Amino acid sequence: MQAIFHDARPGDGDLEGLAGVTGQAKIGGAEVCVPAVDLVRGKTATSSADESSSFTAANVVDGNASTRWSSGQWMCNIQVGWLVIDLGAVYDIDRLRLDWEAAFGVDYQIQVSDDGFDWMTARDVVGAATGGVVEHANLNARGRYVRIYLTKSRITPTNDYSQYSVNAQVA
Numbered sequence: 413m414q415a416i417f418h419d420a421r422p423g424d425g426d427l428e429g430l431a432g433v434t435g436q437a438k439i440g441g442a443e444v445c446v447p448a449v450d451l452v453r454g455k456t457a458t459s460s461a462d463e464s465s466s467f468t469a470a471n472v473v474d475g476n477a478s479t480r481w482s483s484g485q486w487m488c489n490i491q492v493g494w495l496v497i498d499l500g501a502v503y504d505i506d507r508l509r510l511d512w513e514a515a516f517g518v519d520y521q522i523q524v525s526d527d528g529f530d531w532m533t534a535r536d537v538v539g540a541a542t543g544g545v546v547e548h549a550n551l552n553a554r555g556r557y558v559r560i561y562l563t564k565s566r567i568t569p570t571n572d573y574s575q576y577s578v579n580a581q582v583a
């Protein structure tokens with residue numbers, strides 16, 4: 413039995429051209445397309461710093477592939493940065509997709525929290541060699557808030573971080 417999963421958002425009506433990950437279910441011998449809802453689309457995103465009003469944290473959840481967040485770390489003279497997304501409710505999070513610009517995180521943690529204060533690390537990334545779209549599957553995480561806690565950037569010595577989008581999906 414197999415199902416095809418595709419990134420979608422609540423209210424999507426156009427399901428043409430779906431492609432995705434093979435899963436489990438069939439109905440009457442036909443594969444079933446089950447849209448995987450993006451938990452972060454349209455939610456509230458905040459960050460440690462924004463380079464300018466054109467590069468705010470809200471850009472990673474706006475669904476627009478041409479906008480991005482830039483931390484502006486080079487203006488802050490600090491290496492650590494963070495991006496937090498409030499999902500609005502507690503979810504079991506299985507997958508997180510990060511779409512990095514050239515200033516990607518080399519060392520970072522994917523963390524979750526129920527209250528936005530106490531954080532649990534779901535994935536610790538050390539020495540990432542490439543940016544672009546990076547998939548983190550099997551997170552087995554639960555929380556209302558998702559934080560990307562950034563400690564080292566590919567861009568040195570300025571240590572800027574920049575992402576086009578973040579997508580999260582339930583287990």
